[in-house]
Amino acid sequence: MENIQFIIIIFFSPLIQGIIKKLKANFQGRVGSSIFQPYYDLMRLFKKEMVVSHVTSWIFRVAPYIVFVSTTMAAIMVPVITTKSTYSITGDIIVLIYVFAIGKFFMALAALDAGTAFGGEGSSREMMVSILVEPMIMLCIFTTAIAAGSTNLAVIAEQHNTILTPSHMLAFFAFMIAIVADTGRIPVDNPDTHLELTMIHEGMLLEYSGRYLALMEWAHYMKQMLLFTIVVDMFFPLGIAYNGGMSEIAVSFAAYGIKMIFLACVMSIVESTRAKLRVFELPSLLGGSFALAVLSLLTLIMIGR
Amino acid sequence: MEKSFDLSLVNDFISVGILLTAIALNTLERLESCVKAYTYNSWLLFLLILVPAVTTNNPHLYVAASLTLATKGIVIPLFLRKIVYQQKLVHQVQPYISNLLSLTLSGILITIVYASLSKGISVTGFSNHALKISIAVILIGLLIMITRRKAITMVVGLLFMENGLFLTGFSLTSGMPVIIELGILFDVLMCVIILGVFIIQIRHKFYSVDLDKSTTIHDQLTTLKG
Amino acid sequence: MTSMYIYYFGLLLFIAGAIIPLIYPQKMKRFAYIFPTVGACAFAAFGMYLLFDHPLDISAVSITPLLGFVFRGDAISGFFILLISILTFSVSVYSMGYTKNMANKGVMGVLFNTFILSMYAVILSGNVITFLISWETMSIISYLLVTFDREEESASAGLLYAIMTHVGTAFILTAFLLLYKYTGHMDFAGIKEATNDIPAGIKTIVFVFAVIGFGTKAGIVPLHTWLPRAHPAAPSNISSLMSGVMIKTGIYGILRIVVDILGVGPEWWGIAIIVIGAMSAVLGILYALTENDMKRFLAYSSIENIGIILLGIGASMVLASNGLHTLSAIAMTAGLYHTLNHTLFKGLLFLGAGSVVHATHSKNMEEMGGLIKLMPYTAFFFLIGSVSICALPLFNGFVSEWLTFQALLFDFKSASAVAKLIAPMSGAALAFTGAMAIACFVKVFGISFLGMPRSQHAENAKETSTSMLAGMGFLSLFCLLTGIFPGHTIKLFSSSVFLLTGADYSSSGMGILSMREISSSISPLSLFIVMISLFIAAVFLVRIFGGKRKITYGNSWDSGIPSLTSRMQYTATAFTNPIRVTFKKIYLSKRHTKVSYALKPYFAKAIEYRDDITPFFEKYIYQPVTDFIHSLAGKVKHLQSGDLHLYLGYILATLILLLIFWS
Structure with missing residues (x-):
């Protein structure tokens, strides 16, 4: 059980996306599509014929698989409902961030492969956002890792099971902003747009179609859910199972589901109430949250919690 | 003892003669005369070496004397004369300063040398004044080099300096090993030949042997670098 | 003892590699690189030996009790020897093809081999004298390699490199002299034994000087300016060696002097290095x-x-x-x-x-x-x-x-x-x-x-x-x-x-x-x-x-414009633009846009766009220093007018002053 918990991420991640979309539609006063719509989309895309530019090279064709595989790899390393398994494999959170980076690297390369301006634009902006987000994520991780005495996500999840400290609160807010940026949501990026001048993530995927697009999209959903899971593990691990007992896992699964839906709500509220920022206003937003992360570290040094 | 005193007197006379030729250089205006002054200077130097050679009957001093005569007294002056005539450099030494001032400066130099060396090195045996005179000649040679424009005058100044140095060495050691003297003489010869060639070349390139023009080379170089 | 044979074998191969192209410049293209390829393997084995076995005194040629050449290897040098050997092996193999159409092949072969040898010598040096001589040799040969292409750019890069590396060497020299003064040893082992005699203040000075000196070679930030100019100027096989291992000799120096010889210092040393x-x-x-x-x-x-x-x-x-x-x-x-x-x-x-x-x-x-x-x-x-x-x-x-x-x-x-x-x-x-x-x-x-x-x-x-x-x-x-x-x-x-x-x-x-x-x-x-x-x-x-x-091949998405040319691609400059704008406080970038119109304001004929970044350190640290030296030199320049007579005048004045003061 504990060794296949990553299956949850793989199969439920489109659902989370569907829930967020549905909630957003409701906030905007629309009925919206079904929460299972992402599944239908993926299935349709897998069956579809692909149009590939003849400018592209093997990077373009390999990238979707690499992105998908690296995200799955990350999913394997994260304790989803039980902390037991990840001791045996490598549950290190710094590794996790770098495994994500594999996907990011190849996605950005693939975007440049077709030789279009849109791909370059998306790739370039994605890199900018990731440069601003990465140090912030790392500082948040440091704060929690220092408090827990380990960079292993399972250990972090087990040790901070009870209460949030001031430093964790600050790190949590910083981390949430990082997630918004990393998953390409408003106010950083607009996931629904296909307007050339505003897109970041979609710009990179513009040349993709058929099963490649399906893999890329699916990996994106998985990454979103994974980041939620990391938040849950780092800041609200309450309810997570310590071992593989059936009853504990059932409780943990329920708790996990509630937490995921809660985070989906938070995301859709943020998306519905904020406007997208101009690209060059991002540094001030992300710089602000970097300051939060530094503050959380300072708090940890000063008051020790 | 007595003999050596006599000898020292003779030496003094010759040394003073050397100094006089050097001083005379300050006032000469014709290049030909400058070369002549150098010739006299070299002959006097030859005599100065010959005197101890005769008295001590030292064969190596004979060799040194004859070599001095051959190179400094005959070959170099002839060569210089040839350049002077070939290049039609007969007239106009054109000093930066007037002859009178040049002469005065030479006097000051001699005074300084005498004043500073009076209690300095006690010259062993050879001559009371030879050392002081030799240094004065070096300085006067340098002064000539500074205050004259033509490359050939500078060569003459250099040769005077060299004679002065030769005299210094001689007065301090009563004759260096012959091999060193040979070397020095050969060096001087080469030096003069090379300088002669240079003078011809400078003339060729710049249509003048006026060394004032050499600053323009420097300026060109700096503008190139800048 | 086997290790010694391996060492001498490798040494011989490199020397042969350096000499053969001198003798047969025509046929060198094989041997100048085949020899170091094998030599690198020998040295790799030697490095492994040092890493796994005991330290080894290789050879000592003493001139006087204080001056002498001492070569010694221990585990630290073994590690760096191994690094150099691995890269040398690959670069030698690479160079066989790379130098095929190169001008001055013979010179390249000689410099290539001696450059590698000098790096080995730096790592294996056992005393101050040997180290400094090897260090200078390495610097000089690398300077020659930087200026190998004989282009104006390489020449100016080489000059900057020569100046920086000598400033660095001056600091290293001072650090060594201080160590010698307080320990009385020229030998690294001797210095290390006597480190307790060094007062704390002197240790700090040695630390600072060693970091500045070796940091210049390693390319730490305010002292890095030579590196991005010199490394690219050299031929690429040499750039690879320079960036791959030569700058590591700076790291080796810091490790040897600061960590190995000075030992554990106050905490701020480490913090300084981290910063x-x-x-x-x-x-x-x-x-x-x-x-x-x-x-x-x-x-x-x-x-x-x-x-x-x-x-x-x-x-x-x-x-x-x-x-x-x-x-x-x-x-x-x-x-x-x-x-x-x-x-x-x-x-x-x-x-x-x-x-x-x-x-x-x-x-x-x-x-x-x-x-x-x-x-x-x-x-x-x-x-x-x-x-x-x-x-x-x-x-x-x-x-x-x-x-x-x-x-x-x-x-x-x-x-x-x-x-x-x-x-x-x-x-x-x-x-x-x-x-x-x-x-x-x-x-x-x-x-x-x-x-x-x-x-x-x-x-x-x-x-x-x-x-x-x-x-x-x-x-x-x-x-x-x-x-x-x-x-x-x-x-x-x-x-x-x-x-x-x-x-x-x-x-x-x-x-x-x-x-x-x-x-x-x-x-x-x-x-x-x-x-x-x-x-x-x-x-x-x-x-x-x-x-x-099922794949259909087609054109890239061109927004309906019929033909997409390579000029419509995202350029490297455009790619970095968001980041340049984000960090404009650091880059101090200046952008100039010049538009020439066919019909103002709608029909632009040509748009010229420039975006320059200001290299902060070059402009605000190195430029003022250079300017100061230049203005000082300008003042001193009057002394050196190029006028022969004036120079002679200096000599005369000096002589007279000497005469007066001597008496």
């Missing part, structure tokens, strides 16, 4: 990003990596001064591991860049593009180098960066609040450089290898010769091996770590790197296996559920 490292890493990669010259870009990235190495070393020093020796050993392992890694991937990348420059006759990325189809193998190896340097898992860069992160986290255990704050902040800086490195290498690889060819030259590029590919392939393989077998790699140089920190980091198994202290571990090997199997599974599952792949 320098973080600054070098961040600024190095920031400047790298804006660079469109492929080789100069790589040179800037070397500055970044030197910074990362120093982060590990600094963290180790902080931990050592807090008495945490085991953790200090882990941090030192991180530093040395990254040293090894940087040698491998930077060597590889420079060789790759060399092939690309060779094929396209341009260093400018904007004139490349689409090379992945024309030079598939070069592109593949370059990709491996990029992935390694970006610290992506499965390749070696990742292991050392992970270790460095852990090392910086350990620093939180130190007593002072400054270290507690600095270390995690440096960790954030390291994360920043990691993300920046990804952006940088996406740019380099994406712009130069992907897309459409941007110039005629790029269209006609051809794959390079087999020997060049072999050199790169060898390094690529090493990048992968050291990436998935970190345990073995660490065991290889654990004796050097022990020598430097007095503790062992040996809690590593096959492909697993575990730390009991923080109950965390990584296993690149299992990561590798899992990812490969996931990849295969993904491909199969997609095939099963999606059916047969």
Whole structure:
């Protein structure tokens, strides 16, 4: 059980996306599509014929698989409902961030492969956002890792099971902003747009179609859910199972589901109430949250919690 | 003892003669005369070496004397004369300063040398004044080099300096090993030949042997670098 | 004794490699590089011997009791010998093809071999004199190699390099003289034994001078200006050696003098090194990003990596001064591991860049593009180098960066609040450089290898010769091996770590790197296996559920404009624009746009766009210093008017003054 918990991420991640979309539609006063719509989309895309530019090279064709595989790899390393398994494999959170980076690297390369301006634009902006987000994520991780005495996500999840400290609160807010940026949501990026001048993530995927697009999209959903899971593990691990007992896992699964839906709500509220920022206003937003992360570290040094 | 005193007197006379030729250089205006002054200077130097050679009957001093005569007294002056005539450099030494001032400066130099060396090195045996005179000649040679424009005058100044140095060495050691003297003489010869060639070349390139023009080379170089 | 034979065998081969091209300039093209190839293997074996066995006195030629040549090897030198040997091997193989059409082949062969020998000599030096002579020889030969192309750019780069390296040597010399004065020894071993006699204040001065002196060679940030100009100016096989190993001699110097000889110092030493490292890493990669010259870009990235190495070393020093020796050993392992890694991937990348420059006759990325189809193998190896340097898992860069992160986290255990704050902040800086490195290498690889060819030259590029590919392939393989077998790699140089920190980091198994202290571990090997199997599974599952792949080939999306030309692609400058704008306070960028209109304001005929960044250090530190020296020189210049008479006048004046004062 504990060794296949990553299956949850793989199969439920489109659902989370569907829930967020549905909630957003409701906030905007629309009925919206079904929460299972992402599944239908993926299935349709897998069956579809692909149009590939003849400018592209093997990077373009390999990238979707690499992105998908690296995200799955990350999913394997994260304790989803039980902390037991990840001791045996490598549950290190710094590794996790770098495994994500594999996907990011190849996605950005693939975007440049077709030789279009849109791909370059998306790739370039994605890199900018990731440069601003990465140090912030790392500082948040440091704060929690220092408090827990380990960079292993399972250990972090087990040790901070009870209460949030001031430093964790600050790190949590910083981390949430990082997630918004990393998953390409408003106010950083607009996931629904296909307007050339505003897109970041979609710009990179513009040349993709058929099963490649399906893999890329699916990996994106998985990454979103994974980041939620990391938040849950780092800041609200309450309810997570310590071992593989059936009853504990059932409780943990329920708790996990509630937490995921809660985070989906938070995301859709943020998306519905904020406007997208101009690209060059991002540094001030992300710089602000970097300051939060530094503050959380300072708090940890000063008051020790 | 007595003999050596006599000898020292003779030496003094010759040394003073050397100094006089050097001083005379300050006032000469014709290049030909400058070369002549150098010739006299070299002959006097030859005599100065010959005197101890005769008295001590030292064969190596004979060799040194004859070599001095051959190179400094005959070959170099002839060569210089040839350049002077070939290049039609007969007239106009054109000093930066007037002859009178040049002469005065030479006097000051001699005074300084005498004043500073009076209690300095006690010259062993050879001559009371030879050392002081030799240094004065070096300085006067340098002064000539500074205050004259033509490359050939500078060569003459250099040769005077060299004679002065030769005299210094001689007065301090009563004759260096012959091999060193040979070397020095050969060096001087080469030096003069090379300088002669240079003078011809400078003339060729710049249509003048006026060394004032050499600053323009420097300026060109700096503008190139800048 | 065998090791001595190996040593002399290797030495002989290099000397032969240096001499033969002098005798037979026509037939040299084989031997000048075959000899060092074999010689490098011999030296690699010798380095291994030093790492696994005992220290070794090689040869001592004493001139006087104080002056003499002493060569000695221990585990620390063994590690660096191994680094040089690995890279020399690949670069020699590469050079066989690379130098084929080069002018002055004979000179190149001689300099190549002597350059490598001088680096070995620096590492193996056993006393101050030997070290300084070897160090200067290395500097001079590398200067000759920088100016090898005889272009104006190389000449000015060479001049800057010569000046900087001599300023650095002056500091090193002063540090050594101070050590000699207070210990009375010229021998490193003797100095090390007598370190307790040195007063604390003097130790600090020696530390500062050694860091400045060796830091100049390593290229730490305010002293880095020569590096991005000199490294690209040299031929690419030499750039590879310079960036791969020569700058590591600076690291070696810091390790030898500061960590080995001076021993454990006050905590602020380590903090200073961490701060320098973080600054070098961040600024190095920031400047790298804006660079469109492929080789100069790589040179800037070397500055970044030197910074990362120093982060590990600094963290180790902080931990050592807090008495945490085991953790200090882990941090030192991180530093040395990254040293090894940087040698491998930077060597590889420079060789790759060399092939690309060779094929396209341009260093400018904007004139490349689409090379992945024309030079598939070069592109593949370059990709491996990029992935390694970006610290992506499965390749070696990742292991050392992970270790460095852990090392910086350990620093939180130190007593002072400054270290507690600095270390995690440096960790954030390291994360920043990691993300920046990804952006940088996406740019380099994406712009130069992907897309459409941007110039005629790029269209006609051809794959390079087999020997060049072999050199790169060898390094690529090493990048992968050291990436998935970190345990073995660490065991290889654990004796050097022990020598430097007095503790062992040996809690590593096959492909697993575990730390009991923080109950965390990584296993690149299992990561590798899992990812490969996931990849295969993904491909199969997609095939099963999606059916047969149906692909239509067409043009890239052109927004309805009929023909998409290569000029419509995103350029390297455009790619970095968002980042340049974000960090404009650091770049101090100035942009100029000039539009000429056919009909104002709607029909623009031509738009000229320039965006320059201001190199902060060059403009605000080096320029004022240079200006001051220039103005001083201008004043002194009047003394040197070029007037012969005036010069003679100086002589006369001096003589007269001497006469007067002498009496």
